[in-house]
Amino acid sequence: MGLGSSKPPIPYRWQAFTHWANLALLAATGVAGAAVDPLIWLLLAPLEMGALWVLPDLPSFRARVDQRQAAKDLQRERAYYVEQLWGLRPRERTLGKRFVEWFADVDEGDTLEERVEETDSAFEHYVAMRRLIAKLL
DSSP: OOTTOOSOOOOHHHHHHTSHHHHHHHHHHHHHHHHTOTHHHHHHHHHHHHHHHHGGGOHHHHHHHHHHHHHHHHHHHHHHHHHHHHOBOOOOOOHHHHHHHHHSOOOOSSOHHHHBSOOOHHHHHHHHHHHHHHHHO
């Protein structure tokens, strides 16, 4: 990070810990330790610490996390500008969706274009441009 950068560094170890494969391993180990033998929990501890020590430093893991973070940053920036130009309705989030968001990245389903409050001709041009760019890509 540069001196003028205001963005905090990406927590790679937290990303590794909250990865679905790691959480599944922890859940399976918890169930196996409770059902079979609690010694399984002691065997997992060094394995988990080793994985969380090595995995976040792998270039391929960091590249994937950086790519996902860049996509999220771009989406947040786009949402900010669309809200400034045309206004956005707040998302309707149920208790179930909020619970699931704790454990996984969830696609909301509705797009920014569906949440726009004030549509005008400039907005229609914006939507047409997005469709054209999507076809070109």
